[in-house]
Amino acid sequence: MGAGHGGVLGAAYVPGSSVVHRLAPHLKLVAVLGFAVVVVATPVHAGWAWAAYAGHLALVLGAAAVAGVGPRRLARGLVVEVPFVVFALLLPVVAEGPRVQVAGLSLSESGLTAAGGLLAKATLSVLAATVLAATTDPRALVRGLERLRLPTVLVQILMFMVRYTDVVGGELRRMRVARESRGFRGRHLGALRVLGPAAGSLFIRSYERGERVHLAMLSRGYTGRMPTGPVAAVRAGAWMTALALPVAAAAVLACGLLLG
Amino acid sequence: MSEPPPDTSLLVEDLAFAYPDGHQALFGVDLRVERGERVALLGPNGAGKTTLVLHLNGILRGGRGAVRVAGLPVDRQHLQEVRRRVGIVFQDPDDQLFMPTVGEDVAFGPRNLGLPEAEVTARVAAALDQVGMAGSADRPPHHLSFGQRRRVAVATVLSMHPEILVLDEPSSNLDPAGRRELAEVLEALPVTMLMVTHDLPYALQLCPRSVVLDDGVVVADGPTRELLADTHLLAAHRLELPFGFDPANVP
């Protein structure tokens, strides 16, 4: 299956047996969501904001350390943040209000604070999400969403995505190999004349596979509802472990509000 | 025709079918499979084999004629029960295995039947054991070799305890070892079997009886060894034995 077992989606997952790995996926989802909410709720303009962000950062890095997620894996996770960074870099230039001179550039003060806050919040949330992705198998993640009562249609779509990404990716790869084996080089605009129909044919193939999968499901008595197995009960202890991260972050925020 | 005797697993009578685009794929097919038989369905590309298979559990309906599974007519009222009784293994295991893990996939059918969870677990274990895949329940299907996926696909329908197992080209794309392993699994299964195949030696190895379908009609039905020895029949219907293969000299 080409790029190793697990393919594109599996690449995010780093197998392990840490406490974080063993937590039920829906607990981790709640924890990361809770953490992100606390981070976003930390006001940028307060004097103690940066101390609080540092506290949050220490917490995520601590969680990453417990989970055995290395700095390089965390850095790779931050790549998704790039569009935010670009936006944040523009803010000080375009924002209104009092200005400061930095290296010959006139920058907006409020723009600088807003950009800093945006970057800090995005980075912290992405780091937490990276720890989640690195310690949770994509299939388990989908099951976690199901336990959190996400609508079944959405869960089924995600489930099929996880299952078939590799299959469709394989098809895409085979089509590319077939093209290039016959001397095709996609480096100029004219290549679009070939790639357009190729995308169309990939769509048709995937659509037809969808139909065949549906037939196979009907043949085994599928009636529109995905039958699920039993779910293991979650101990209170596990909840405490999972919620340690958002609760600690909330404590940092509370300290800021009370003392700051 | 009167009620079929209870030991007939599958009865197809005068089945004709045209696809919505007007292409007529079946022109009056008759086929009877007794309980415990293993029958090969042979025929060239486009003969209508897959079309016939899709009629056996009511995926395709609405043409002329009738299909009965162990006496039960294949119609709208009996669809769920018919789909339990007819276990179809499709050609591409990636179509058949859509759940995140092997175990959940094998459990998919029994859970749709509404069986209690203890029964589901027992059936999953038994079905995986029957195809030599015990211990793989927690693995994701895309981590398995093609041959293993094919065998798991067989398990996904065995867990529904089907009256008849229908396989569409089970040996295609398998390497020789995978092909042999699947044969060993299929040979050991105590179920009625209808096997669509282009692999004539495989038909001879596994199925004492064969049916040849061409252009939507049954053109021959008899002991596999006799059919494969009939060079005129094979030539007339684009069936070819592999180079050097002589059905008379096979044990």
Ligand SMILES: Nc1ncnc2c1ncn2[C@@H]1O[C@H](COP(=O)(O)OP(=O)(O)OP(=O)(O)O)[C@@H](O)[C@H]1O
């Ligand atoms: N969805 C469809 N719409 C229209 N015609 C179809 C459709 N599916 C199959 N056919 C036609 O029906 C005929 C029988 O097809 P079928 O797939 O049953 O053949 P087959 O015996 O399974 O062939 P193969 O050995 O290639 O799998 C063919 O002529 C085919 O072109």
Ligand SMILES: [Mg+2]
């Ligand atoms: Mg076919």
